Amino acid sequence: MAGLARDGLILGIETSCDETGAAVVAGGTRLLSNVVASQVEIHRRFGGVVPEIASRRHVETLLPVVRQALDQAGLALSDLDAVAVTQGPGLVGALLVGIAGAKALAYGAGLPLVAVNHIEGHIYANRLDFPELEPPxxxxxxxxxxxxxxxxxxxxxxxxxxxxxxxxxxxxxxxxxxxxxxxxxxxxxxxxxxxxxxxxxxxxxxxxxxxxxxxxxxxxxxxxxxxxxxxxxxxxxxxxxxxxxxxxxxxxxxxxxxxxxxxxxxxxxxxxxxxxxxxxxxxxxxxxxxxxxxxxxxPRPAFCTDNGAMIAAAGYVRWQRGERAGLDLNAVPNLSLDG
Incomplete structure (x- = not known):
């Protein structure tokens, strides 16, 4: 799919582990906003991520993070072309929070919902800094x-x-x-x-x-x-x-x-x-x-860690292809790029 079109405003939502991320990306490469609420300080006292705490924190921060991402981009939800969300792999409870939020936002605004593989998102992070990067x-x-x-x-x-x-x-x-x-x-x-x-x-x-x-x-x-x-x-x-x-x-x-x-x-x-x-x-x-x-x-260090921008970038390509997820979209904690 070389030479992808440059239009398309995508909201990307990432909640696979301990970062609540939301971002708006245009055309798969142009960053309009990128907001990440990190839970590092919360989990540091435990020496690692506590899944239940991570999920609860996502519930508290997801909508404020999305609002901030839209405000930074100077856009309303109705201005977008699609909502992309991480389906997996990741912590099942954390993933479900992001998916539920993305479903509500997409359904409420009448926008397409696009499911993204978290690993694939990391690959696309490179395009945010290097739009010229093309396969193979x-x-x-x-x-x-x-x-x-x-x-x-x-x-x-x-x-x-x-x-x-x-x-x-x-x-x-x-x-x-x-x-x-x-x-x-x-x-x-x-x-x-x-x-x-x-x-x-x-x-x-x-x-x-x-x-x-x-x-x-x-x-x-x-x-x-x-x-x-x-x-x-x-x-x-x-x-x-x-x-x-x-x-x-x-x-x-x-x-x-x-x-x-x-x-x-x-x-x-x-x-x-x-x-x-x-x-x-x-x-x-x-x-x-x-x-x-x-x-x-x-990519720059900020795009190496989990963020919504990489999900929006990957979601753009799937949106361009006509891929759509239904309201029955579920988390797949062991999702691979093979399926």
Missing amino acids: FLCLIASGGHTELLEVVDWGVYRRLGKTRDDAAGEAIDKIGRAMGLAYPAGAELDRLAREGDPEAFSFPRALREGFDFSFSGLKTAALTLWRQLQDREEVPLADFAASFQEAVVGVLAEKTLAAAREVGAQAIAVAGGVAANSRLRQLLSEGAAALGVPFYV
């Missing part, structure tokens, strides 16, 4: 819940080259960060610490050397074991540990992404998801793409 390209999605390597054949047409067989990359980072005493979510703090440390100070295992699948459970276990040993010896070189662990995670992500790019002859490489904000991953992929002679795309 290779995309690594790395976040707290997902790690996948996809060939984007066309908008909405994907070929999965690899995925994690156990923990997602961001999940492993958060669990090790929690053990280190870093505040949730640990990614940003680990990244900052790693810049001051030696990435070769400690050696960690790297599983699944062959193929394009990922595995982080063995690395996570090895890191936890080493961390406890260091604590027992009262030797805790925090920055060196952070740098070595980070290098093991993002090194594998970059290595497999670049190997896949070579195998499929990728014309461009993109990365998306929360882990895409990691400075070392960006550096490795940027340098690797340059060596291959292909452009590299990564």
Whole structure:
């Protein structure tokens, strides 16, 4: 679907986890507003997301966030062409809040309702910063819940080259960060610490050397074991540990992404998801793409984390195709790009 039309005002709603997001995007690429109500401070005291609390908070904040997004865009609900909402994957209770709100808004205003896959939304986040990005390209999605390597054949047409067989990359980072005493979510703090440390100070295992699948459970276990040993010896070189662990995670992500790019002859490489904000991953992929002679795309950090703008961008393409969801739309917590 190259050369998509540039009209279409889409309200995107995202509530798959612990961010309540609403945004208005025109033509799939032009950002008119983007509002995110984060629950990080609420869940930080628990060391991770508490699903029931997340759902309750979405109920409280969804409509105010939508109103703010419309106000920022200078639009009324009746000015829009469609409402797009995350159907999955994610926390079922959190997803249901967003879907119920989107249904009410769409039905009340007589607007089409469009269902969007959360993972697909992350891919489209790149278009908000790089409208020139067109398929085919290779995309690594790395976040707290997902790690996948996809060939984007066309908008909405994907070929999965690899995925994690156990923990997602961001999940492993958060669990090790929690053990280190870093505040949730640990990614940003680990990244900052790693810049001051030696990435070769400690050696960690790297599983699944062959193929394009990922595995982080063995690395996570090895890191936890080493961390406890260091604590027992009262030797805790925090920055060196952070740098070595980070290098093991993002090194594998970059290595497999670049190997896949070579195998499929990728014309461009993109990365998306929360882990895409990691400075070392960006550096490795940027340098690797340059060596291959292909452009590299990564969205600004605000578009790496969950937001409504990416859902609006993805929803625009599905709206253009004539895809519509009914009022029987339900949450699919394990939704994949295959179905």
